[in-house]
Amino acid sequence: MTDYTSAKAVFESYLDNYDRENDKVRLKIVHTYGVVEQSSEIAERMGLSDEDVFLARIIALLHDIGRFEQLKRYDSFLPDTMDHAAYGVKVLFREGMIRRFLTEDRWDAVIETAIAKHSDFALEGIDDEKTLLHARIIRDADKLDNCRVKLEDPLETFMGAEAAEIGAAKITAKIRRDALGEKSILSSDRVTLMDYWISYLAYFYDLNFRESLDIAEENDYVHRLIHRISYTEPETADTMAELEYHLTEYVRHAKRTE
Structure with missing residues (x-):
């Protein structure tokens, strides 16, 4: 499994396709790393395994990858312009970009579901215990960093x-x-x-x-x-x-x- 530092380097390379000077793009870059921090904090406070802490960080790194294309096309965060979670899943799992971040597919289903459902109004339809755990962590971490966004930006x-x-x-x-x-x-x-x-x-x-x-x-x-x-x-x-x-x-x- 790829280490987090290598995955972050791939993410930074992906961001080169977008205007980092745009205020909304900048906000989402900072937000992404804020969610990584919050996911790590939640997982560590819960006493989860090193593997689960790593998985929480990778999901956080990738959870909003679809936002950047939404901003490039529509300059908007509004859900009626694009379903950014669905687009992120498409790019990562239908087009295969996930293998640039992780060399093995062991946790693909967990990551895909967590990203797909991170912005749903309510979290439903997950039976697998590990998948549900990580879907909950990313939703909490996303909201906690959004508190920072709403205070600072x-x-x-x-x-x-x-x-x-x-x-x-x-x-x-x-x-x-x-x-x-x-x-x-x-x-x-x-x-x-x-x-x-x-x-x-x-x-x-x-x-x-x-x-x-x-x-x-x-x-x-x-x-x-x-x-x-x-x-x-x-x-x-x-x-x-x-x-x-x-x-x-x-x-x-x-x-x-x-």
């Missing part, structure tokens, strides 16, 4: 608007109900800028492991994310105060996936 890059415009927007009734009801937000339900912002906060409800929730709590992600924006629309401000309480309690007390 310009709002204009991923929201298409400045903080003042977002904070002045209303929250639609369904999004409010779902967020306060501890539900993830379906992409197609989002209407306003605040709907989009809340959908990122609702990621916490989809974290699978107590270790992942611990990382979120240790980094104070709920408070820091909610207070990145000032909410000037009165109903929005009230909802965000209520949501901060709900999310804080959830992250603090939610149990580990068995």
Whole structure:
């Protein structure tokens, strides 16, 4: 099996096909390595084997490989422009690029499924224990690094608007109900800028492991994310105060996936 350093060198070579100076491409490169770090941290906190830690890192390295073509073609992260997970699976497993990263095919099925399902609304249809483990790890790691993205990167890059415009927007009734009801937000339900912002906060409800929730709590992600924006629309401000309480309690007390 190829070592991680060699796989990273192949990934860097792949990135040469894209404009590294583009803000969205740069964001996704940094995000990829952030997800590698988070996957490693989750796997190590769980006490997994060296093999599983390595596998978690490789899946993280490759999970968003389809994003770069999406940005090149459409300059957009929106799911209606391209299913980036499906495209990544196509390039890696239908066109054979995976052999540039790994010399043997022992874990191809695990890697393929984890990448294919990493951005699904809900994780379903996996019976194999090892595959389910890694599908859960990549989803958690992806969401945890997205917390960093939402804190550090310009709002204009991923929201298409400045903080003042977002904070002045209303929250639609369904999004409010779902967020306060501890539900993830379906992409197609989002209407306003605040709907989009809340959908990122609702990621916490989809974290699978107590270790992942611990990382979120240790980094104070709920408070820091909610207070990145000032909410000037009165109903929005009230909802965000209520949501901060709900999310804080959830992250603090939610149990580990068995």
